[in-house]
Amino acid sequence: MLVVTLVAASLAIITVDYRAGEQGPLAAAGRATSSALAPLQQAVSNVVQPVSNFFSSLAKLPSLSRRNKELQQQVDDLKTAQQENQDLSRRIDSLEQLLGLQAITSHTIAARVIASGVSNFEWSITIDRGTDDGIQVDMPVVTGASDGPRLVGRVIRVTPISSVVQLIIDRDFAVAGKLSTSQEAGLVMGRGEEDLRMGHLRPGIQVSPTDPESVFTLGYEVNGQRGLYPPGILIGTVSRAFSEPDSVESSVTIRPAVDFSTLQYVLVIARNPARPGEVP
């Protein structure tokens, strides 16, 4: 009798949650649970993170010397590139002023990763900032320097003291992207453990194995409604191009720019709230 009651209760919960969605009592209970667990997750993370960092550093010791040389080479290359970028940036600023364009006003909120998703079938993280810090659902989350951000995901649930961020590799994640050189736009979708996939590209697209193309977020505006993600956030680099049989379009797979297994700090982009009704 007891087990029948519990099974019936489970089925009732599934039904109620399906009908009520994010506004229902069960979603509210979920937020309350997340809120109650966040301080504990933070405390556990404070203890576990240094130990984890120590062991991962030990594991990486043999490759550090080689990696150091590679990074030194990259620094030299980047110094040259930076010089060129500064010139280009000055030209873009002056052109934008001429055209009367305005940069998207936004500020960022730094947050620490305190936990990962509970399931093997959802790719998410929990951060230690919530509505008390100005975070809202659907805000984009990035990592790296604010002048060279890399896309981490978007906020999908908030409590006063913590937020859950859906990672770009989650199977329910989608974002409009743009290839860096060909400027082709397409829809980038998460595929869990596998590389991301960007579809709706013209047939016969090629990928250079030596100089892979980067993929950035595509800022857009439809009927006055702006997309969730500001333009120019690095999503990843193209790893493979392919076409499905009998398909009139091509797709590419994208290796994410972020290493999610070592992610510790992120920036939440709090965009100008003066424009409600934004669409993804």
Place this chain on the structure above:
Amino acid sequence: MRRTAVLVAVIVTALLLQTAVFPQLTLLHVKPELLYLVTVIFAVLLGPGEGAVVGFVSGLAQDFMLNMPKGITALTLTLLGYTVGLARQYITSPSPLLPAVLVALGTAGGVAFHQVVTFLLGEEEGPFSYAAKVILVTAVYGAVLTPIFFPVLRRAAAATQAGRVVRF
């Protein structure tokens, strides 16, 4: 009161380990399913009724942390706790490996059942190959972790049974 407190402590600890510790200790990029392990061990020690109750509460707690329809994990773990508790009554093997075997089989069956229900509800979660990998790895991982968690959970189970002595 004591029973509720012990149960809450066990479930909260399992959730914390699952979200804040085991993401750093994955096996082939797969985390263990600690709440499945807790449910199976409680069912083995306390029988089908208690197994179902622990499964329901554990599942509901995990559902609240997920971005998918709530209740699916509660349903899965209720049935898992009841089934394992029932099966345990008919198994007479004295093998010390029995809990690990039951955790492996229970986790594999539970995760597979969860995936089937999720699929039937239209919440597809990826290719079959990935689901098969998760089922296999969580089963093995659960069996490996059982010798570590079993003594602790046996004490917790005993604490929930005021005036009763649990021997296994």
